[in-house]
Amino acid sequence: MTDSSVNPITPDGEIPAHSGEPLVVLENVNKHFGALHVLKDIDVTVHRGEVMVVIGPSGSGKSTLCRAINRLEPIDSGSITLDGVALPDEGKALARLRADVGMVFQSFNLFAHKTILENVTLGPIKVKRMKPATAKKRAMELLDRVGVANQAEKLPAQLSGGQQQRVAIARALAMEPKVLLFDEPTSALDPEMVNEVLDTMVGLAKEGMTMVVVTHEMGFARKAADRVIFMADGQIVEEADPETFFTNPQSHRAQDFLGKIL
Ligand code: ADP
Ligand code: MG
Numbered sequence: 001m002t003d004s005s006v007n008p009i010t011p012d013g014e015i016p017a018h019s020g021e022p023l024v025v026l027e028n029v030n031k032h033f034g035a036l037h038v039l040k041d042i043d044v045t046v047h048r049g050e051v052m053v054v055i056g057p058s059g060s061g062k063s064t065l066c067r068a069i070n071r072l073e074p075i076d077s078g079s080i081t082l083d084g085v086a087l088p089d090e091g092k093a094l095a096r097l098r099a100d101v102g103m104v105f106q107s108f109n110l111f112a113h114k115t116i117l118e119n120v121t122l123g124p125i126k127v128k129r130m131k132p133a134t135a136k137k138r139a140m141e142l143l144d145r146v147g148v149a150n151q152a153e154k155l156p157a158q159l160s161g162g163q164q165q166r167v168a169i170a171r172a173l174a175m176e177p178k179v180l181l182f183d184e185p186t187s188a189l190d191p192e193m194v195n196e197v198l199d200t201m202v203g204l205a206k207e208g209m210t211m212v213v214v215t216h217e218m219g220f221a222r223k224a225a226d227r228v229i230f231m232a233d234g235q236i237v238e239e240a241d242p243e244t245f246f247t248n249p250q251s252h253r254a255q256d257f258l259g260k261i262l
Pocket of ligand 2: 062064183
């Protein structure tokens with residue numbers, strides 16, 4: 001990462017504390033699907049360099065929250081600002097802002113008919129107008145960083161799920177996003193591949209990447225999260241540091257939920 005928004009790793013290799021500067025700010029965000037109120041007055045701020053883990057039962061609005069942050073899903077009311085700029089509803093300005101928000105999905109979503117290398121160079125060439133040679137060089141560095149450089153010429157289907165998800169992370173990083181959103185990035189993986197993806201994410205956290213991570217992986221949350229938010233029924237019910245949240249959840253909803261997944 002050469003982006004100035006990224007904090008250096010501290011000398012002892014600890015995950016740096018975030019700078020405290022607001023990067024993604026949601027104020028009073030509401031979203032309905034028909035009669036269903038899926039995001040209810042959401043107020044949340046993600047600070048530069050912060051890792052925010054989002055947990056909560058299925059259907060609580062976690063994916064919708066992520067999708068709202070990069071406007072894959074329009075909101076009904078409230079505001080979302082990224083680095084001080086309000087997310088526009090559409091047009092070129094939206095495309096530009098959206099490039100600042102990387103997203104990694106549960107199902108990898110790689111382009112099946114393009115090579116691993118092409119998957120990573122496509123965005124920088126098309127959206128950022130990067131020279132192909134430059135995009136390729138950077139893509140190879142990123143693939144190396146996530147440990148799959150030797151797979152560059154293959155097609156996604158030739159890789160394991162864990163490798164594909166690491167390519168998806170490299171592809172998101174290639175756009176030099178200000179924030180990376182992960183929506184249950186390990187839940188479609190075979191158990192033996194979960195750690196290789198989580199380790200990659202812990203590495204990013206250590207480098208100071210700002211991340212919003214929907215996951216129930218408590219090992220990851222304990223290692224990398226600055227903050228956990230617990231959602232239920234479209235609301236943020238509880239917000240705490242991971243240790244406090246997992247050992248001493250305050251709300252009945254969180255206690256009940258943790259009782260089921262632990
Ligand atoms: P989570 O990610 O926490 O499981 P979601 O954000 O996917 O929750 O969904 C929240 C609620 O919104 C659920 O009740 C879900 O069925 C509903 N929902 C999500 N997407 C749509 C959609 N495109 N159309 C209608 N309802 C949706
Ligand atoms: Mg979801």
